[in-house]
Amino acid sequence: MSSIMTNTSAMTALQSLNSTNKSLDQTQARISTGLRVATASDNAAYWSIATTMRSDNSALSTVQDALGLGAAQIDVAYTATDKAIKVVDEIKSKLVASRQPGVDRTKVQSEITQLQSQLIGMAASASFSGENWLSVDSSAASYSSTKTMVASFTRSGATVSIGTISINVDSSKLFDASATAAGILDTESTTTNGNVDYSVSTLNISTLTDSADDLEDLEQIIGTVDGALKSMATSASDLGAAKKRIGLQQDFVSNLMDAIDRGVGQLVDADMNEESTRLAALQVQQQLGIQALSIANQNSQNILSLFR
Structure with missing residues (x-):
């Protein structure tokens, strides 16, 4: 039946064209954003998972920054300790040289005093971000011999947890201002014969003679x-071992972030090869749909010829 009130062919052609235009818009959006799932309406489940994983990756980025700060703090303490070892070794060499009878120990002590001052200065300057592990005051209320740094972010279902790396620096301190504790270089000993209290940072050999007791x-x-x-x-x-561990953790966190990025990409990224092929096909379908709609609309004009 031919009708000027209802053009079934035009209606069908219009529905097909609208569907093609909708698919074309979706494909163009995917090509523009590079995402197959850009909003929750595209795929609610995948969008939710991807959003959570992106949030976790952001937290891991912060963990990586924290590890970097921890590695820097350890590096400062290690560098200062390594240099201090060389200074103490120099003091030891001068003490051994002064064991020779007839040596002017006053002059030797003059050199040792300068080295001792150097040790104090090195320990005091080994500070990073307001923390000093080598020159401390263990009697201070805020002091803790165990240093912790954020090392991981873990999600298990709806529960998240923060992992830390703990380092005990009590054995690393060179100086301790507390009256009840001491560091490596200010721990006092007493000479057996002279009953003189001394430490590496305070020893004085200028008064020692060549007597058997003094030697x-x-x-x-x-x-x-x-x-x-x-x-x-x-x-x-x-x-050094702690720094190595932090370095390994930094590498792990970096690799983990890359793995999460790849996982998110599998869920939401668009396959550009597929989308470009689909775009070309939809553009052809759009052109054909427009032509089909034009032909269907001409059917009503053909009815006029029946009344001539």
Whole structure:
């Protein structure tokens, strides 16, 4: 039946064209944004998962920054300790040289005093972001010998947790201002014969003579300095191991962030090869739909010829 009131062919052609235009808009949006799922209306489940994963990745980026700060703090402490070891080694060499009878120990002490001042200055300047692990005051209310740094962000279902790396720096301190504790370089010992209290940072050999008792005390002082060297070497080794661990964690977090990015991409990224092919097909369908609609609209004009 031919009718001028209802053009079935035009209605069908219009519906087909509208569907093609809608698909074309969707494809163009995917090509423009590079995303197959850009909003929750595209795919609510995938969009929700991707949003959560992106949020977690942002948290991991902050974790990476925290690890960087921790690595820098350890590096400062390690560098200062390493340099201090060389200074203490120099003090030890001068003490060994002063063991030789007839040596002017006053002049040797003058050099040692300068080295001792250098040690104090190095420890005091080993500060990063307001924290100093080498020159401390353990009696302060805010002091803690265990330093923690954020190392991971973990999600398990609806629960999130923050992982940390703990480092005990009590054995790494070189100086401690507390009256009840001491660091490696200000731990006091007492000479056996002279009953003189001393530490690596305060020892004074200018008054020692070539007597048997004084030489025995000098050897004792050398032994104390050598013990401090061993403690500092152990401290530097511990700091180096901690820095290595943080470096490994930094690499892991970086790789984990890349893996999450890839996972999000699998969920929401558009396949540009597929979308470009689809775009070309839809453009052809759009042109054909327009032509089909034009032909369907001409059917009503054909009815006029029946009344001529």
